[in-house]
Amino acid sequence: VSSYGPHNLPYGVFSVDGGGRRLGVRVHDDVLDLDAAEASGLIDAGGALRAPTLNAFMAQGRPAWTAVRSRIRELVAAGDGTLVPLTECELHLPFAVADYVDFYSSAWHASNVGRILRPNQPSIPENWWHLPIGYHGRAGTVTVSGTPIVRPWGQRRGDDGPTFGPSTRLDIEAEVGFVVGVPSPLGSRVPVDRLREHVFGVVLVNDWSARDIQAWEYVPLGPFCGKSFATSVAPWVVPLDALDHAWVPAPEQNPPVLDYLRSEPHLGLDLRLAVEWNGTLVSEPPFQDMYWTPAQQLAHLTVNGASLCTGDLFASGTVSGPERTQVGSFLELTAEGPVRLADGSMRTFLEDGDTVTISATAPGPDGAVIGFGEVTGTVVKN
Amino acid sequence: VSSYGPHNLPYGVFSVDGGGRRLGVRVHDDVLDLDAAEASGLIDAGGALRAPTLNAFMAQGRPAWTAVRSRIRELVAAGDGTLVPLTECELHLPFAVADYVDFYSSAWHASNVGRILRPNQPSIPENWWHLPIGYHGRAGTVTVSGTPIVRPWGQRRGDDGPTFGPSTRLDIEAEVGFVVGVPSPLGSRVPVDRLREHVFGVVLVNDWSARDIQAWEYVPLGPFCGKSFATSVAPWVVPLDALDHAWVPAPEQNPPVLDYLRSEPHLGLDLRLAVEWNGTLVSEPPFQDMYWTPAQQLAHLTVNGASLCTGDLFASGTVSGPERTQVGSFLELTAEGPVRLADGSMRTFLEDGDTVTISATAPGPDGAVIGFGEVTGTVVKN
Numbered sequence: 059v060s061s062y063g064p065h066n067l068p069y070g071v072f073s074v075d076g077g078g079r080r081l082g083v084r085v086h087d088d089v090l091d092l093d094a095a096e097a098s099g100l101i102d103a104g105g106a107l108r109a110p111t112l113n114a115f116m117a118q119g120r121p122a123w124t125a126v127r128s129r130i131r132e133l134v135a136a137g138d139g140t141l142v143p144l145t146e147c148e149l150h151l152p153f154a155v156a157d158y159v160d161f162y163s164s165a166w167h168a169s170n171v172g173r174i175l176r177p178n179q180p181s182i183p184e185n186w187w188h189l190p191i192g193y194h195g196r197a198g199t200v201t202v203s204g205t206p207i208v209r210p211w212g213q214r215r216g217d218d219g220p221t222f223g224p225s226t227r228l229d230i231e232a233e234v235g236f237v238v239g240v241p242s243p244l245g246s247r248v249p250v251d252r253l254r255e256h257v258f259g260v261v262l263v264n265d266w267s268a269r270d271i272q273a274w275e276y277v278p279l280g281p282f283c284g285k286s287f288a289t290s291v292a293p294w295v296v297p298l299d300a301l302d303h304a305w306v307p308a309p310e311q312n313p314p315v316l317d318y319l320r321s322e323p324h325l326g327l328d329l330r331l332a333v334e335w336n337g338t339l340v341s342e343p344p345f346q347d348m349y350w351t352p353a354q355q356l357a358h359l360t361v362n363g364a365s366l367c368t369g370d371l372f373a374s375g376t377v378s379g380p381e382r383t384q385v386g387s388f389l390e391l392t393a394e395g396p397v398r399l400a401d402g403s404m405r406t407f408l409e410d411g412d413t414v415t416i417s418a419t420a421p422g423p424d425g426a427v428i429g430f431g432e433v434t435g436t437v438v439k440n
Numbered sequence: 441v442s443s444y445g446p447h448n449l450p451y452g453v454f455s456v457d458g459g460g461r462r463l464g465v466r467v468h469d470d471v472l473d474l475d476a477a478e479a480s481g482l483i484d485a486g487g488a489l490r491a492p493t494l495n496a497f498m499a500q501g502r503p504a505w506t507a508v509r510s511r512i513r514e515l516v517a518a519g520d521g522t523l524v525p526l527t528e529c530e531l532h533l534p535f536a537v538a539d540y541v542d543f544y545s546s547a548w549h550a551s552n553v554g555r556i557l558r559p560n561q562p563s564i565p566e567n568w569w570h571l572p573i574g575y576h577g578r579a580g581t582v583t584v585s586g587t588p589i590v591r592p593w594g595q596r597r598g599d600d601g602p603t604f605g606p607s608t609r610l611d612i613e614a615e616v617g618f619v620v621g622v623p624s625p626l627g628s629r630v631p632v633d634r635l636r637e638h639v640f641g642v643v644l645v646n647d648w649s650a651r652d653i654q655a656w657e658y659v660p661l662g663p664f665c666g667k668s669f670a671t672s673v674a675p676w677v678v679p680l681d682a683l684d685h686a687w688v689p690a691p692e693q694n695p696p697v698l699d700y701l702r703s704e705p706h707l708g709l710d711l712r713l714a715v716e717w718n719g720t721l722v723s724e725p726p727f728q729d730m731y732w733t734p735a736q737q738l739a740h741l742t743v744n745g746a747s748l749c750t751g752d753l754f755a756s757g758t759v760s761g762p763e764r765t766q767v768g769s770f771l772e773l774t775a776e777g778p779v780r781l782a783d784g785s786m787r788t789f790l791e792d793g794d795t796v797t798i799s800a801t802a803p804g805p806d807g808a809v810i811g812f813g814e815v816t817g818t819v820v821k822n
Contacts, residue, residue: 156579156580157578157579157580162661176660183659183660185595185602185656185657185659188595188601188602189595189602189656189657191657191660191661191664192661192664193575193576193661193662193663193664194575194576194577194578194664194668195576196539196576196746197538197539197579198538198539198746198747198748198749198752199626199746199747201626205626206627208626208627208745210743210744210745211629211743211744211745212743212744213567213570213571213698219570219695220567220570220571220698222698222699222700244581244583244587244590244670245588245590245820245822247593268744271744274567275567275571275573276660276661276662277565277567277660278558278565278573278658278659278662279544279573279574279575279658279662279663280575280658280660280661280662280663281575281661281662282573282574282575282576283740283741283743283744283746284744286576286741286744286746287744287745287746288626288745313601316595316602316604317604318604358665359665359668361592361593361594361665362592362593362594362650362653362665362666362668362669363590363592363593363669363670363822364578364580364581364665364668364669365580365581366580367580370580438627440627440745
């Protein structure tokens with residue numbers, strides 16, 4: 059059974075034969091041409107579907123999102139509209155990224171990383187339990203799945219001052235991203251129960267990370283060159299409306315959180331990620347174990363009055379579960395030694411030519427499965 | 441003598457009587473309407489001057505910048521073109537901000553802040569001397585001078601876990617920003633001697649900061665809600681071409697920097713800032729004392745292959761000199777006790793209703809002065 063049936067219908071941007079970028083929605087192994095559908099009057103979204111990114115449509119808000127989704131289901135059921143085989147499509151960045159925020163919301167990941175990077179301190183800092191720690195990443199280097207990842211050069215700690223060269227500890231971070239559709243005004247907050255009014259959908263993220271560069275630079279202002287060289291996203295944004303069956307109770311939070319972060323019900327999403335390294339399945343991170351939920355991340359992000367823009371992307375941070383087979387970074391995966399890939403080779407960090415592919419599924423209605431496509435990238439020597 | 445004569449000619453975006461946004465250039469106390477000038481054929485920039493932001497023009501690159509500047513000087517000399525009195529203009533954000541990076545490049549500021557926030561550690565961390573430390577800020581909350589600053593709420597450290605409320609330590613950071621015109625491709629570096637090819641101009645920045653929120657949140661991933669609520673910029677972008685007489689030798693760097701950061705000649709800009717708190721001049725930060733130069737910041741920002749976009753803004757970090765009368769933040773200004781303002785009132789951090797105005801000058805040709813306009817903001821209770 060396909061994970062891309064009418065219960066899913068993720069949105070993307072495609073082109074054919076070097077033509078212009080058009081909005082589309084994935085239906086099994088085809089793309090329904092939304093540009094053509096609106097041009098021919100099959101759908102009316104006020105022209106928002108005739109654009110090279112999802113932004114104008116995303117800005118319209120949930121009533122429009124629901125109406126268009128409903129109309130697409132009718133077209134699919136009736137066999138109307140133009141279907142283009144996925145194999146003929148080039149897929150592009152589905153939305154123009156406004157601000158990119160990266161959180162750090164897995165207790166397992168934070169604990170693992172803390173133990174590795176700060177062995178003489180508590181593995182999770184005190185503030186972590188009270189707020190979803192996050193930072194701003196580089197929006198301009200968010201690229202679509204398939205874009206080559208040029209190995210970054212930079213400074214790293216050496217015995218006699220820093221040394222300079224290509225990163226020797228190039229890593230991934232398997233994450234889940236949330237794409238903002240409806241903006242919010244400067245000076246106002248988005249309450250913790252308003253996620254659905256602002257967030258259009260969900261996209262897989264790989265936040266490539268150069269651990270050697272990051273370790274040297276990150277005190278006191280956080281990661282910079284160790285992260286800013288590339289962040290990959292999947293070409294498909296799964297609408298929140300497709301995930302109604304995927305909400306599950308999130309982990310209990312103790313110590314209790316401040317009121318602005320308290321949600322009732324307190325829900326996370328049951329997404330199951332899979333990380334393949336050169337074709338070998340090395341990890342299956344469980345998103346439902348995330349300590350901080352997307353609703354809490356959004357409330358925290360705006361509690362100071364920061365505005366939201368259409369196209370803002372906020373990502374969960376590395377998704378890691380309690381087991382070594384559930385971690386979302388290679389720093390964690392290989393902390394106690396290299397892994398063996400299917401071809402017999404051993405790995406600790408990424409080598410030139412390596413390919414990492416992250417995919418995910420979530421439960422849909424009546425036992426169906428929601429697919430998120432995949433975010434893939436191959437490391438290129440610089 | 442005016443600081444806005446033909447030797448300066450800063451660019452901005454204005455509107456009149458609620459009309460559309462138009463590009464303009466400041467000439468003394470008027471604005472020369474660039475939209476009208478291009479519409480009527482007085483200037484030809486391929487249509488780039490007929491836009492609501494500077495971005496299209498900035499993307500054209502230095503030959504176009506030089507040609508347009510030269511033509512504007514001819515118009516000003518001939519008295520051609522439409523001049524609108526500044527008093528009739530509403531001024532807007534001059535460019536659409538792509539990514540916003542904030543550096544931390546004053547040794548005096550880093551040392552002062554380190555002593556205040558991390559009294560048990562070396563006041564400047566070891567890495568600081570080897571790279572221009574920076575982080576990404578929130579591009580979506582960069583606003584034009586005059587925008588009210590709504591006091592942010594957030595978490596701060598308390599005796600029994602964090603407390604929540606309006607910031608009690610609201611501060612400024614007087615900075616100088618550099619605006620990128622010409623983009624660079626992903627996976628390539630901008631060498632340290634190529635600043636002039638990419639940077640269009642200079643804009644004053646006030647990076648408002650909530651010190652109590654920042655202190656609680658910033659370990660380990662850096663500042664987030666303590667900064668992201670607002671960053672103000674002046675309405676005028678002074679073109680780099682106006683600053684030919686302002687370059688001065690930058691402070692000697694010891695330990696020696698890595699090759700990718702080594703510039704010859706090693707130059708900074710002689711900008712003299714002035715900070716007024718409710719009309720009282722409280723500080724005059726000297727930009728020429730900055731340890732890391734804008735050329736080094738740009739080289740570092742891209743050394744890992746991160747691309748540049750038109751509209752990227754990178755700011756210097758707080759400009760502070762060695763004296764208490766030269767610091768660019770109130771954290772430093774009042775570290776040893778409150779200051780008295782002209783009305784006799786005492787201040788440690790910003791109170792509701794307070795106004796901060798930052799201005800600057802630089803040397804121009806033949807003893808003339810280059811003005812940068814001002815970046816001002818008033819704190820509003822939330």
